[in-house]
Amino acid sequence: MIRYVLPVAAVAAIAAPAGAAVQLTSAGPIVELTVHESVEAEPDLVTVGAGVTTQAPTAAEAMRANAQAMTAVIARIKALGIAERDIQTAGINLGAQYDYDQENRRQVFRGYQVSNRVSVKLRDVPRTGEVLDALVAAGATDISGPDFSIQDDTGARAQARKAAMQSAQAQALEYARAAGYSGVRLLEISESVASPPPMPYARGVALEAAAAPKTPVQPGLVEAGVTIQVTYEMTR
Numbered sequence: 001m002i003r004y005v006l007p008v009a010a011v012a013a014i015a016a017p018a019g020a021a022v023q024l025t026s027a028g029p030i031v032e033l034t035v036h037e038s039v040e041a042e043p044d045l046v047t048v049g050a051g052v053t054t055q056a057p058t059a060a061e062a063m064r065a066n067a068q069a070m071t072a073v074i075a076r077i078k079a080l081g082i083a084e085r086d087i088q089t090a091g092i093n094l095g096a097q098y099d100y101d102q103e104n105r106r107q108v109f110r111g112y113q114v115s116n117r118v119s120v121k122l123r124d125v126p127r128t129g130e131v132l133d134a135l136v137a138a139g140a141t142d143i144s145g146p147d148f149s150i151q152d153d154t155g156a157r158a159q160a161r162k163a164a165m166q167s168a169q170a171q172a173l174e175y176a177r178a179a180g181y182s183g184v185r186l187l188e189i190s191e192s193v194a195s196p197p198p199m200p201y202a203r204g205v206a207l208e209a210a211a212a213p214k215t216p217v218q219p220g221l222v223e224a225g226v227t228i229q230v231t232y233e234m235t236r
Contacts, residue, residue: 028181028233028234028235028236029179029181029233029234030187030231030232030233030234031172031175031176031184031231031232031234032229032230032231032232033168033171033172033229033230033231033232034227034228034229035164035167035168035171035227035228035230036164036225036226036227036228037160037161037163037164037167037225037226038160038223038224038225038226039156039157039159039160039163039223039224039225040221040222040223041150041153041156041221041222041223041224042219042221042222043125043148043149043150043219043220043221043222044123044125044150044151045121045122045123045125045148045149045150045151046121046122046125046128046145046146046147046148046149046219047119047120047121047122047145047146047147047149048119048120048122048128048131048132048135048143048144048145048146048147049090049117049118049119049120049143049144049145050073050077050117050118050120050135050140050142050143050144051090051115051116051117051118051140051141051142051143051144052066052069052070052073052115052116052117052139052140052141053066053113053114053115053141053142054066054069054113054114055097055111055112055113055114056111056112056114057111057112058111058112059094059112059114061112062094062111062112062113062114063094063114065114066114066115066116067116069139070116070118072138072139073118073135073138073139073140074087074118075138076134076135076137076138077118077120077131077135077138080127080130080131080134082120082121082122082131086120086121086122086123087118087119087120087121088118088119088120089116089117089118089119090117090118090119091115091116091117092114092115092116092117093114093115093116094112094113094114095112095113096109096111096112096113097109097110097111097112097113098110117142117144122146123151125148125219128146128217128219129214129215129216129217130214132146132215132217133214133215146217146219148219148220148222149222150222150224153224156224157224157225157226160224160225160226161191161226161228164226164227164228165189165228165230168228168230168232169184169186169232172184172230172232175234176232176234176235179234181234181235181236182235182236183234183235183236184232184233184234184235185232185233185235186230186231186232187231187232187233188229188230188231189228189229189230189231190228190229190230191226191227191228191229192226192227192228192229
């Protein structure tokens, strides 16, 4: 988004320490820019999801079977050396299951289904494939992820922020000169950081992975980026 405004007297506020506000008055035209910059880096954290789904004639039986299977999966996760703080229950669902009788046009009850899922953070990225295979061997019936990220992206975002400011200033100066002005004066800055995309759900992937000798996982690179909104005054 780029917006070019010619105000009679524009006023912009910049946040200052201790909750104060500094009012800057612009007598000349202003240019508002939105700039996004990102930096690529190798991920050092990966999140995967593992779940167990069971079915039984009664709700109690389905819950018992699921609890037994999920306990084995969680025990395997811990046996791999993953800290308990990196294992989090993501959801437990219990519901009745029905089949549709086409001939009689009615729902036919066939039992209950329980699903239990955990989210697991792996801080040793190269072990991702090994962990996925181990989870399947332990009884996981569905897998989600992997979702790669950076544990501390402060440095990468600082680089992206610097690049964004340089780009914004260059663009503002270009607009100013095109409009017959010689320079620009920064009036206001705001920043937004995009949230990472949600981890995709891939039911049944675990069963396919179990048949393979080893699950290959390529972490590639991930982006750390910022989007800034800046306002400049055009100066003579």
